[in-house]
Amino acid sequence: SSVSTVNTANITSDPCSVYRNFSSNGRNPIPYYYSSGVYDDTLVEWNGWYRLYLQGSSAQIPELHWCSSYMVCGGYAALLLEGPHPLPEDGIVTRDIYGFYPDISGSKQCSKNSRSNPIQVKACPGNYFVYRLVKPPVSLPMPTYCAVVIDTPSYDPCSNYTSLDQSWRGTNETGGSNCDRSTNWNGWYRLLYNGMSTQMPESCVNVSRCGTDVPLWLSGSHPQISDGIVTRGICGNYGSDCCFFRSFPIRVKACPGNYYVYEFVKTIFCYSAYCAGGRLQCPPRKESPVARCEDHHASLFYYYYYYYYYRPQ
Structure with missing residues (x-):
């Protein structure tokens, strides 16, 4: 990681005016088996405020929902931010930092049991953050602050997306070893099931469904239109724990x-895949006769049910 100092014309105590640019290349979250493990932030002499960059783009420390199975950020213990990033009007805030080990079992990595030293954070005009980074405790093995790029699309994803209609992704589909780590995702996707609009499930999906071994479902509720773009965790069911695995x-x-x-991304392991069919959407300006159209799981039964009741007149 490299550091350069930014010093604006008017020297003030505002950290948005005086900070160091910190190149965070190699600190993005990746599976530990792809990591070279070169960073250890207990060896860095931190001094003052830092703005993170990743591959030339403004970056930030990811929050706890970024924790994923087998995840590292260039070292061993991945350091993530607890609590949301502040708004500009919040001023300087203090946030706890937690370290997460790449537990090989996948089930315990995201347990919040390894606290690092807290840091200060401030949101700055121009939509970026600065951090007063400090040395983590040496009790954490090779701890490293993670960095991710959270950019705003230059277009509306609602009008520029790819339709994804693969029936094997249905929550009732069994068999198959499809893996979305092998998929070259690019941009935004709308889920369909046999031509009908659907969505990711928000609750546990049985093992070996959705055309794969570990079916992936959305941890957290879907947003409202007023929420804009939100980030949600991804869980994978494996045995007795519905969120045994966590993907990016x-x-x-x-x-x-x-x-x-x-905005789908490569999953963190094989064999896992995103599920489709959490519920079917009511057709525009139509109401289900049983008022349950948002509860139906995607299946051929409901496909023909909707075709019969809502086919063009």
């Missing part, structure tokens, strides 16, 4: 017309 989080947006778009 994704971004989600609610769109006019009662559908969602998702």
